[in-house]
Amino acid sequence: AQTVTQSQPEMSVQEAETVTLSCTYDTSENNYYLFWYKQPPSRQMILVIRQEAYKQQNATENRFSVNFQKAAKSFSLKISDSQLGDTAMYFCAFRIGSSNTGKLIFGQGTTLQVKP
Amino acid sequence: GAVVSQHPSWVICKSGTSVKIECRSLDFQATTMFWYRQFPKQSLMLMATSNEGSKATYEQGVEKDKFLINHASLTLSTLTVTSAHPEDSSFYICSARDGRTGYTFGSGTRLTVV
Numbered sequence: 001a002q003t004v005t006q007s008q009p010e011m012s013v014q015e016a017e018t019v020t021l022s023c024t025y026d027t028s029e030n031n032y033y034l035f036w037y038k039q040p041p042s043r044q045m046i047l048v049i050r051q052e053a054y055k056q057q058n059a060t061e062n063r064f065s066v067n068f069q070k071a072a073k074s075f076s077l078k079i080s081d082s083q084l085g086d087t088a089m090y091f092c093a094f095r096i097g098s099s100n101t102g103k104l105i106f107g108q109g110t111t112l113q114v115k116p
Numbered sequence: 117g118a119v120v121s122q123h124p125s126w127v128i129c130k131s132g133t134s135v136k137i138e139c140r141s142l143d144f145q146a147t148t149m150f151w152y153r154q155f156p157k158q159s160l161m162l163m164a165t166s167n168e169g170s171k172a173t174y175e176q177g178v179e180k181d182k183f184l185i186n187h188a189s190l191t192l193s194t195l196t197v198t199s200a201h202p203e204d205s206s207f208y209i210c211s212a213r214d215g216r217t218g219y220t221f222g223s224g225t226r227l228t229v230v
Contacts, residue, residue: 033218043207045160045221091159095218102148102213106159 002027004094006107013082014115020067021077021110023092033095034068034075035104040088048090051075079112087114118144118214122222129200129229137195137225139210145190146212151183154207154224166193200229 003026013019025034036048051059051068058066063080079086092107119142129135139149147168152160164174164185172185182204184196193212197204210222 035218043154043209043224045209045211047219050218089157102218103150103162103165104211104219105162108159109157111157 002029002094002096002105004092004105004107006090006092006110008110009108010111010113012113012115013079015082015084017082018078018080019082019112021079021090021092021112023075023077023107025073025075025092025094025107027073027094027096029096031096034066035093035095036064036066036075036077037091037093037106038086038088039091039109040085045091048077082114084114084116086112088112118212118220120146120210120212120220120222122210122225124225125223126226127228129227131201131229132199134196134198135200135227137197137208137210137227139193139195139212139222141191141212141214141220144212144214146193146214147190149187149193149210149212150219151185151193151195152209152211154209156207160209163195197227200227202229205229 005024032053035050038046038048049061065078067076089109089111091109093104121140149166151163163178164172166172166185166187168187174180187193205228209224211219214220
């Protein structure tokens, strides 16, 4: 069975600083997708970044980047130049590439507080 | 971009009544939709996978007779909480598979059963 683990329930960072959220997963599959979602106080789920397992290059989206270590099954999210609007709950998620259902498996979440 | 509209955004109902939540894909066809339940400060728990024109697939431990899912068209899936009780109070979120980012989420429905 696939599992996703986020070991940091809560984190805080000063505005303009950099923070890294950790995520590990367990799977025997070779083809899969990894995602980071943001859920601000409005509770709308927003895609931050995604990574295909077959791509060695780490995905980046403006201030957001990932460190994808396939052998270690690690998928951390780095937020640079943190902004107050980054305050949210962040979820790491996993999907098997060949899955017909395309189910997303979520980690427990990390609540990030950006302080002014 | 892909948009999923979820209604109502919040609802209060009396214990024993039924509540229907709608999830519509506005600018794309969604053959597959997912329904999640989320408790405060917790993760999203997948309840069921809804496929257009066929029966939903429920996750283990989810009562299919209590949480009725209908996906009658390529743009609409509904979740009906039947004979609701206070323990059913929660935040319910739908999502649909789109062809761009992979998944688009609705804005959620806060259900309170009194």
